[in-house]
Amino acid sequence: MPPLPSLYTPAQLLIVCLFLGRLKDPSTKYRAFKPLNLPDRQWPSKTITKPPRWLSTDLRDGNQSLVDPMDGDQKWTYFKMLVELGYKEIEVSFPSASQTDFDFTRRLVETPGVVPDDVWLQVLSPCREELIKRTVESLKGAKKALLHIYLATSECFQRIVFGMTEDQSLELAVKCTRYARSITKDDPSQAGTEWAFEFSPETFSDSRPEFVIRVCEAVKEAWEPTAENPIIFNLPERFVVVNSKIAATVEVSTPNVYADQVEYFCKNMTEREKICVSLHPHNDRGCAIAAAELAQMAGADRVEGCLFGNGERTGNVDLVTLALNLYTQGIHPNIDFSDLNRVIDVVEVSNKIPVHPRAPYGGSLVVCAFSGSHQDAIKKGFQVRKKAGHSDKDLWQLPYLPLDPQDIGRTYEAIIRVNSQSGKGGAAWIILRNLDLDLPRGLQVAFSNIVQKRADEVGRELLSAEIQDLFERTYFLKENPRFTLVDYTISTDRSVSPAPPEPGKTLDTKNMKRIFEGVISIDGKEHKLKGSGNGSISSLANALSSIGIELDVADYKEHAIGGGRDVKAASYIECTAAGSPHKVWGVGVHEDVVQSSLIALLSAASNFITSRPNTPLLLRNKHGPTLSQDLGLVNGSPKSNGNLSMPKPSAVPMSGSDAVRILEENTKLAES
Numbered sequence: 001m002p003p004l005p006s007l008y009t010p011a012q013l014l015i016v017c018l019f020l021g022r023l024k025d026p027s028t029k030y031r032a033f034k035p036l037n038l039p040d041r042q043w044p045s046k047t048i049t050k051p052p053r054w055l056s057t058d059l060r061d062g063n064q065s066l067v068d069p070m071d072g073d074q075k076w077t078y079f080k081m082l083v084e085l086g087y088k089e090i091e092v093s094f095p096s097a098s099q100t101d102f103d104f105t106r107r108l109v110e111t112p113g114v115v116p117d118d119v120w121l122q123v124l125s126p127c128r129e130e131l132i133k134r135t136v137e138s139l140k141g142a143k144k145a146l147l148h149i150y151l152a153t154s155e156c157f158q159r160i161v162f163g164m165t166e167d168q169s170l171e172l173a174v175k176c177t178r179y180a181r182s183i184t185k186d187d188p189s190q191a192g193t194e195w196a197f198e199f200s201p202e203t204f205s206d207s208r209p210e211f212v213i214r215v216c217e218a219v220k221e222a223w224e225p226t227a228e229n230p231i232i233f234n235l236p237e238r239f240v241v242v243n244s245k246i247a248a249t250v251e252v253s254t255p256n257v258y259a260d261q262v263e264y265f266c267k268n269m270t271e272r273e274k275i276c277v278s279l280h281p282h283n284d285r286g287c288a289i290a291a292a293e294l295a296q297m298a299g300a301d302r303v304e305g306c307l308f309g310n311g312e313r314t315g316n317v318d319l320v321t322l323a324l325n326l327y328t329q330g331i332h333p334n335i336d337f338s339d340l341n342r343v344i345d346v347v348e349v350s351n352k353i354p355v356h357p358r359a360p361y362g363g364s365l366v367v368c369a370f371s372g373s374h375q376d377a378i379k380k381g382f383q384v385r386k387k388a389g390h391s392d393k394d395l396w397q398l399p400y401l402p403l404d405p406q407d408i409g410r411t412y413e414a415i416i417r418v419n420s421q422s423g424k425g426g427a428a429w430i431i432l433r434n435l436d437l438d439l440p441r442g443l444q445v446a447f448s449n450i451v452q453k454r455a456d457e458v459g460r461e462l463l464s465a466e467i468q469d470l471f472e473r474t475y476f477l478k479e480n481p482r483f484t485l486v487d488y489t490i491s492t493d494r495s496v497s498p499a500p501p502e503p504g505k506t507l508d509t510k511n512m513k514r515i516f517e518g519v520i521s522i523d524g525k526e527h528k529l530k531g532s533g534n535g536s537i538s539s540l541a542n543a544l545s546s547i548g549i550e551l552d553v554a555d556y557k558e559h560a561i562g563g564g565r566d567v568k569a570a571s572y573i574e575c576t577a578a579g580s581p582h583k584v585w586g587v588g589v590h591e592d593v594v595q596s597s598l599i600a601l602l603s604a605a606s607n608f609i610t611s612r613p614n615t616p617l618l619l620r621n622k623h624g625p626t627l628s629q630d631l632g633l634v635n636g637s638p639k640s641n642g643n644l645s646m647p648k649p650s651a652v653p654m655s656g657s658d659a660v661r662i663l664e665e666n667t668k669l670a671e672s
């Protein structure tokens, strides 16, 4: 077939099609919600000061929205977890929907000790008598039973779904309430159960507020609640059909509009003390949390939702976020999320839906910082806390972390993670956490460059263990094949006679020179070295210079690790190489502080000759006289004839590996 002639390229055609597919003027299809006129609204100046009554509907609204609803055993595990977390009102099923739900409810009622005495079992039914009857049957014998019925009150539901007028809907709601009453709290055979009642004017947020009040007043009158056992009016916030002709669905409006509606409801219902105003927000516009919080400010007493926001469509309001939002305001939510990982495990297995890595509080990535400035701020925050001696109960003020991860059972290890976006603080934090080494700033920068390079090379996050390993290998913490301190003494150099002590006083050796004499294993062979200096480190540096490694100490820091008998010293030495702009760091850890500093210097020397083999250095001329008098074999017969003279410094640039080779040649020479 010949190709069809076309004025456009395929790409242009695609763009045209996409463009035509979108509405230039969405107002022909979608209408803005007309908000309630509530000029005297009070809620904006209110704050939340206590937790609401919570209702978990994970096992009902959450379950009904799953691809594969939970089976009885999964519900059982989930229920037990909800009880352990502290939920006192749990919507366990829609008993008229399926045998699984009915049987599960019966199992809860009939199994002794599973439902604590203070926990209400809530069940849902539509306003249909035969379904209400079946629903009530499922709860027979329960200690505390909460019967929940629903009926949509919006104009579009009445017209599209039910084909009823407002009066007919009201009549149905009242009829079902009376019926429910007759088979529950008014039925003598149900006397062993404490019955409570909930009515949801479904589509509340799209209903005429005056009509919602009318229906709820009528239902209240039919149920006759008391202040001790108030009736629950549950006010769903959810999507609605606005323009029925085109039947498009949009969510109602911004959360402030819902708050206005709730405040209106609270103000206009009579006998407020006999009413519990409950919220049932869905997340169609992504505003469920805000809607629930603003509506509590507007006077609501109770919130229905699901853990991690499972539920119909975009989900019910997330109970974890709501509770932990309160917690971070210093208000205990009465729900225990101190082991959030366990909760996540149960939720993920039961729902077969993973918790999003960015889900507030629970997401695996929400307490992780990859980027340098975040890591830096978090690390400083922890250091300030440590310095101030803060315990895990003291006031929490930490950059970027609104909640102490420990409070939800997460460790600090995972907070800072390192990839190519990370700065010096990230790797330093991991070394601090893993090895107790508080790296000086200069070493942080030096090590960060090494980490950055590695992260770029591998193109992924570097795990904490990898960073630790990189550090240990870079600074020869576990083993140092190049320079290992085998044995040493540091003595006072008495060859330069000090001023004699005043009569009756001892000789002041404090300011006298020190002599390092020791055995160092260099690339597996042991050698004696000797040098002198103002202190231990400089005397070893001097000894190293005798074999051609000319390092000047530019910076030195030390700190203790641990305490008591197990205390250790950590030493950090930054060295410059004579005649070279390069600096190298060395790290030493030892029970003895002097030894730790000597190890650090050898680490720097090793680092120098190993990691910068091509750096030109002013080292000794291998053709000159070779070993210093101090250098000889330990395990052979040491040459102690004193005839070997100090090699003269030479201006020949030489690499670190050359220096070691020369050393070996010199050693052989000494042996012969």
Ligand SMILES: CC(=O)SCCNC(=O)CCNC(=O)[C@H](O)C(C)(C)COP(=O)(O)OP(=O)(O)OC[C@H]1O[C@@H](n2cnc3c(N)ncnc32)[C@H](O)[C@@H]1OP(=O)(O)O
Pocket: 061, 064, 094, 096, 097, 098, 125, 126, 127, 128, 131, 150, 151, 152, 161, 162, 202, 312
């Ligand atoms: C907003 C919510 O989440 S509400 C809870 C929703 N959950 C569920 O629906 C899960 C369980 N549901 C079910 O198992 C079934 O839908 C049942 C058992 C309730 C009813 O089953 P069916 O009788 O087969 O009805 P079906 O599901 O086809 O349709 C719903 C019918 O109930 C009516 N209905 C819808 N809501 C209500 C209500 N609140 N009260 C009374 N009737 C209602 C509809 O108008 C429709 O009636 P129609 O058949 O006369 O047109």
Ligand SMILES: CC(C)C(=O)C(=O)O
Pocket: 061, 124, 150, 200, 202, 203, 234, 236, 237, 238, 280, 282, 312
């Ligand atoms: C039954 C009601 C409360 C409901 O689930 C909803 O409106 O989403």
